[in-house]
Amino acid sequence: MSPTILVTGGAGFIGSHTCVALAAAGYAPLILDNLGNSDVRVLDRLARIIGTAPRFVEGDVRDRALLDRLFREEAISGVIHFAGLKAVGDSVADPITYYQNNVHGSFVLTEAMQAAGVRTLIFSSSATVYGDPDSSPIPESAALRPANPYGRSKLMVEDALRDLRRADPAWRIALLRYFNPVGAHESGLIGEHPQGKPNNLMPFVSQVAVGLRDKLSVHGGDYPTADGTGVRDYVHVMDLAEGHVAALRHAEKQPGLVTLNLGTGQGASVLDVVKAFERASGKTIAYEVGPRRPGDVPAYWGDPALAESLLGWRARRGLDQMCEDSWRWQQGNPTGYA
Ligand code: NAD
Numbered sequence: 617m618s619p620t621i622l623v624t625g626g627a628g629f630i631g632s633h634t635c636v637a638l639a640a641a642g643y644a645p646l647i648l649d650n651l652g653n654s655d656v657r658v659l660d661r662l663a664r665i666i667g668t669a670p671r672f673v674e675g676d677v678r679d680r681a682l683l684d685r686l687f688r689e690e691a692i693s694g695v696i697h698f699a700g701l702k703a704v705g706d707s708v709a710d711p712i713t714y715y716q717n718n719v720h721g722s723f724v725l726t727e728a729m730q731a732a733g734v735r736t737l738i739f740s741s742s743a744t745v746y747g748d749p750d751s752s753p754i755p756e757s758a759a760l761r762p763a764n765p766y767g768r769s770k771l772m773v774e775d776a777l778r779d780l781r782r783a784d785p786a787w788r789i790a791l792l793r794y795f796n797p798v799g800a801h802e803s804g805l806i807g808e809h810p811q812g813k814p815n816n817l818m819p820f821v822s823q824v825a826v827g828l829r830d831k832l833s834v835h836g837g838d839y840p841t842a843d844g845t846g847v848r849d850y851v852h853v854m855d856l857a858e859g860h861v862a863a864l865r866h867a868e869k870q871p872g873l874v875t876l877n878l879g880t881g882q883g884a885s886v887l888d889v890v891k892a893f894e895r896a897s898g899k900t901i902a903y904e905v906g907p908r909r910p911g912d913v914p915a916y917w918g919d920p921a922l923a924e925s926l927l928g929w930r931a932r933r934g935l936d937q938m939c940e941d942s943w944r945w946q947q948g949n950p951t952g953y954a
């Protein structure tokens with residue numbers, strides 16, 4: 617019997633890819649998602665990749681009665697908690713909604729887990745908890761000073777989980793700080809499809825390549841970087857997905873709490889991404905260098921050494937593959953799952 621892993625937010629971008637990695641590793645993912653930022657048709661696509669659709673429950677992670685029922689009726693051995701809101705700008709405009717969903721949601725989930733005696737939890741944190749770091753690559757020990765409500769919501773949950781583990785050493789927790797997840801499953805069947813105009817670079821570039829948008833606006837060309845544009849640590853979503861499986865395996869072996877960066881350890885500039893996408897797609901990406909985006913950090917990338925030494929995990933896919941896989945998904949699904 618495959619162990620059942622509850623995947624909150626499993627219909628979303630990173631969650632759906634993680635379901636593929638879980639199934640490949642012999643786990644049975646059980647998705648709980650309110651479909652607030654995802655499309656139920658992802659399940660058919662997952663069925664085509666995995667062979668059978670993961671089990672799916674439509675519902676909210678803040679619904680304690682629903683969680684209690686799931687933990688009672690299903691033999692859940694661990695939880696990967698992706699469910700949450702992630703748009704930085706929205707979190708500034710509507711902070712309470714962000715704290716309600718991301719912080720309160722995580723508290724309801726951990727209370728239900730505690731009541732059910734399930735104490736293995738992999739939590740989606742973010743490199744945004746570092747804010748504007750003093751230097752790169754950023755180790756996990758760097759100062760934590762998130763610059764917006766979204767980042768603070770992640771740090772609050774991290775703090776609460778650290779306290780929880782101090783209070784009850786039986787917990788097995790991994791706090792995973794993702795850098796910039798991009799790319800798509802190599803089949804081109806699942807990927808990221810943001811609603812409306814994309815905020816993030818890679819979906820915007822893909823939409824220019826496929827002809828949905830005229831040109832990319834490069835947010836700032838006067839940063840102190842090699843080509844003047846912002847630098848980030850882009851990491852392929854399937855590498856991230858495999859990182860979750862590795863973290864789960866580690867937690868199963870050893871109680872405690874680990875905090876790990878999941879990134880490549882390499883920075884790429886906006887123009888590096890544009891050039892790689894042009895190579896992958898054979899299209900010219902029209903762009904215009906505009907002003908800096910308020911709140912943006914010039915350059916940062918992670919130090920993934922701890923994840924490698926503890927989990928034996930490292931990102932294997934490079935920027936060219938990230939762009940090739942994004943392009944396959946974008947070209948085959950210009951309007952997402954619709
Ligand atoms: P996503 O929006 O594609 O996935 C999140 C999923 O959670 C969606 O399917 C949404 O419908 C669901 N959801 C939201 N609130 C819910 C609730 N209260 N109850 C049930 N379901 C709910 O986002 P993603 O990119 O896959 O991100 C997953 C997690 O990783 C999030 O916690 C996010 O903050 C974190 N993260 C993402 C990035 C990134 O750049 N994509 C970077 C760092 C961290």
Ligand code: UDP
Pocket residue numbers: 796815816817818820832833834835836845846847848886909912
């Ligand atoms: N960026 C850009 N144009 C866009 C979107 C993003 O130039 O339309 C830049 C942004 O300024 C940053 C990099 O691309 O330097 C990554 O931005 P993204 O929003 O994808 O991630 P984050 O800023 O959250 O790391």
